[in-house]
Amino acid sequence: MSSTHREVPGTIFFDGPMSTKGYALNKMCYSFNNAEGRDAFRADEAAYCDKFGLTEEQKEAILKRDLNKLLRLGGSVYYLAKFAGLLGLNMQDIGGMQTGRTKEEFQAYLDSQGRGKNNG
């Protein structure tokens, strides 16, 4: 958590220090824009992490699909979204994973804040 930003619980500001920390991790996830990158990752996940120079901690978090840890280790949500996409997960799947809810519970949380769609 950067000291230059306000404390917002459950939120990590992706700033310069985080971008430095997560550069290799984000670069790997950026490569998932290409089918070749996605296939190479699927073929050998750990070796692909090593190729990009992830730290052991980052690699472990990738292998465990620990998104909150990846955020703390410098992951940017834009690139982690590509990782999620590779895993076949959508935004409600990863919303649940990050908030300790099932996908259905996460959807219910979204709906509870809604308007204009059966929500008055």
Place this chain on the structure above:
Amino acid sequence: MAKVIGGITTSHIPAIGIAMDKGLEDTPYWKDFFAGYPPVREWLNEQQPDIAIVFYNDHGLEMFLDKKPTFALGCAPQYENADEGWGIATIPPVTGETELSWHIANELIEHDFDPTICQDIKVDHGLTVPLSIMYPGHNYQHLKVIPVCINCERYPMPKPSRCFALGQAIGKAVESFAGDQKVVVFGTGGLSHQLDGERAGIINSDFDIECMDKLVSDPEALTKYSNDDLVEIAGAQGVELNMWLAMRGCMLGDVKEVHRNYVAPISNTGAGLQLLIND
């Protein structure tokens, strides 16, 4: 001189593009959202703008962390879309524009904005989803697009006040362009949402509605927020309001709202749509 004939705000989330690809527009989940768009499409069809200036943010297709402009201005004759990694279909090339865009580049520098000038960039869903939803069947190639990309990913990000001022500078540049082109301006993204972390899923519909109201009547009030304020009030990606503010800045002077729709949740967001014209 060229003229800004109107401003449009719209969500740009990938789920919209995926829903269109799958033909889900009339399903219960989507129908209230898509029902908002026909009046805007009809307006575009009646007005036949020549050029669209589109404020968007790149989500890691063209602009990775290695070289990430704070503000970027496209000056290219064409823009390609490409695989973004998670399954949204790639759309046909977008037609660009190289005369007004260079004029805007000159005028921005003259007025103390120093954007990155781009002659070859790929554009992602931030730009392609709004075009796809306004022109079903990808019938947008007659429209010349000027992409303006704003960093909404990594801090430091441009302040809301600065994004509004950028829009004002672009609006003045359009007015000083020797031509009779009709220009529509798009502010894309938003509204409240947070994709990342333990706080993922926050939506603030009251704030979204307030933003839509103030975008019409008192946009300066919105420029008083900091990006940290927006994160706290509207979620980490609530900073995409900056693209809406840039759009509003282009519409120098008073505006009236011709059309509005707001639906939440659409995916994880509050999804707003507005059509504004100068009063």
